[in-house]
Amino acid sequence: MDSQEQQAEFQYDTGGETTGPMAGFDEQKAREGARLLLEAVGRNPDEAGIYDTWNRRVPEMLETLTEGTRHEAKPVMRTFEAETDSLVVKTGIPLHSMCEHHMLPFDGVAHVAYRPDEEMVGLSKLIRYVRWQSRQLTTQEALTNDIATGLAEELGARGVAVEVTATHMCEVMRGVETSTETTTREQAGTFSEADRDQFREAIRRHGTTSDGH
Template sequence: MDLEGATAAAAQLLSALGLDMDSDHRRDTPARMARALTEMLRAPSFEPTTFDNAGGYDELVVVDRIPFFSLCEHHVLPFIGEATIAYAPKDRIVGLSKLAWVVQLYARRLQTQEAMTQQIADWLVEQLDPKGVGVRLRAEHLCMSLRGARAIGAVTDTTTNRGVLADDPARREEWQRRLSS
């Protein structure tokens, strides 16, 4: 990322919006803005720790209420929410904290919530080759709360299901029950 270029562009944008950038409080705002956006768009690196499913665990593994924020690619405003991730293991299981890390990995970019939901599911399928995966994201979009419709508190809910959580009616129903509890 070009932090110097981003700072100059931020200064131009803020000036073009009619803001006086010479006050003590705003003089360094373009640099702070550029650093903040850089931080929000830089994905963390982590090693996906997986383990042999030696015990043959065959039930859903669900991690709920994983907090995240991301940036809407249409307005560059945050959407803030929680993720719920489920998978039905086959040969491998994953370290539970890695499920929170994968949410952060895909949250740190300009995107839609729908795309982020699918990216998380794709990662789990690629890394674990599980019997099934379910991902649910619930988020408030500030582009909808702070501007336009000003629908403060409205929550967008997206889900995607793969494998047995999409194809097996009993497993899909179990996942759906977990989401409603």
């Protein structure tokens, strides 16, 4: 297949406008793809109990789990005047995402810290933002960076730090078939050593509380 044929494969009709695969969610293509996958593993797509799998359930699931690629799904990060310039830390944010290599989930927790400049945001918005960013096919490394740089831009913060610890089902269910944790860290803006120490201590306390000690 030459480059022109490959490009044509990724183009579809959007009312006269030619776009690429990231233009938005295509429900019809999701149905077709799910049906083909069922056929590939030897299942009859039209049998009882399977028809709705490809015709409704998988497309609806994929639309939800890829919201992070669509700006209109981003939570409104309504800010207010900063009441402090102290470090704001939110630990233990549930995180669920999808590995772009195997299309299997990875999940764990995210810890977020930021030092406000002129504006702050409600703590619940940090949870919503992490959830939105997580809903895409990605890698843990890229997701950690997306959360850090995205929050820094949204909040105009002096500095943002993010730590993510997750277990990958592509390791648990295939490959090494072992459940392990992977930790990634990213920083945007300026963070002092004192800020980093405070962030690490907050994460340590969260781990101690989670372990019940």
